[in-house]
Amino acid sequence: MHAALRLGVLSTALLLTACSSQHYLVNPPLAVDGNGPRYSISDVPAQPNNSDSLHIVVTLSGGGYRAAALAYAVLDALNDTVIQWEGTPRTLLDEVDIISSVSGGSLAAADFLVHRDDYFPGFEQRVLGLDLQSKAVSRFLSPSGLFAQTSSRYGRGDLLQEVLDTQLFHGATYGALPRRRPVVILNATDIHSGERFGFTQEEFDHLCSDLSQVPVARAVAASMAVPVVASPITLWNHSSNCPVRPRAQRSIPFIDEARYLHLADGGLADNTGARMPLEYVAAAGGLLQSTRLGGYKGIKRGVFIIVNAMRTPRDDEDDTPDTPGILRQFQSVHAVPIKRSSVDGIGLLGAAVERWAQQIREANPQVLDGLLDSDLRFHVIEIGLKELPGRAEFLPLRSLPTELRISRAEVQSIKQFVRAKLDGDPAWRSLLEDLSSSARIPEPSVAAAK
16 A cells, blocks of 8 residues: 555544544633733723714624625725814724624724734735635644544634634734724624623623633634534633622623633624623613713713624525425524524614613713713614615625625625715714714725725
């Protein structure tokens, strides 16, 4: 037998009979004094061009590279939109305080977090130009990848982390990140409770764990861990003997009891990320308390920008009386709950904003304590693919699959769509008029020529 063939047979036999001892990275416990670099909403200060008075939250949905490209296109538009706020020119992106993301949107958010100064020049080539899907599949099916998966403590989610770290994040940890707004919250779903779990030190306090030593790639892998395709990412709970008390309440009561958390795709809990601000406010005990907890003062405008990559393509089943096949039925088990959750989350945020505005109007100014302005106004803007402008060049966007690869032409089409969408959106125009009479955004044709 040829030597190479004998080696291949032997290697295969070893893979089939051996069991890997490979172990995923365990998130470490907090130090005894509880001090150290904290990546949390309350520990990231404002910058010169980021005021407390204009509070902007951007949420980025799931949807593979389609979602990543849409998220990038919206952030690019915010970076190009110049306003005059409190007498100083700045961009809308300068004023963004929080970016909350799930799944594919977390690719765009995490790259912004790690490569902030090189984001707009480099994101298209660095991330969208990378066929991440082929890279991940090759790693999963490689001999070393298959062998690693024989371990009970190393799965495809951990292999996905490897690929993300090697290709995009190069060992970056939360402790090495600059402390500057916006705070980027990468969200996953706890598979036991179905609740959202965000990678911030506030959340890790309840695990008595130090987020600063956790790789950003691990958070992204958790946020993108689509069930069956990628295994959940596991976090250890060290809170049974913790020297530090959490600063805030937790929206998942059982978290202090669970010994381990197993995290999957963030889109399972909330595919638009719109529930994050609601849960943060609820956990703090109300809007006033959450404002104080976050370290904000004198908020005059509250803006929520929801980037929703959910699409509404027509299925063949829509045009036939035949019973849908097994594949279509299987797809609906995953897709229908996510679509319903997305619609509900956006609706709940809209209702909450109306309720908050009424509460502020009726509140005594002394109760507001200088944290919220008595004339505080809110804006909620959804930028999504559900309702495309009546232009033929955008119709193919309805059919973009949920994959981890995308063509350059498709990226350019999404960028042009975002500019056209904002240009004709009454809610967007209302925001700009409210913030500054001189607010402007380049026309779609200008953006397309970049």
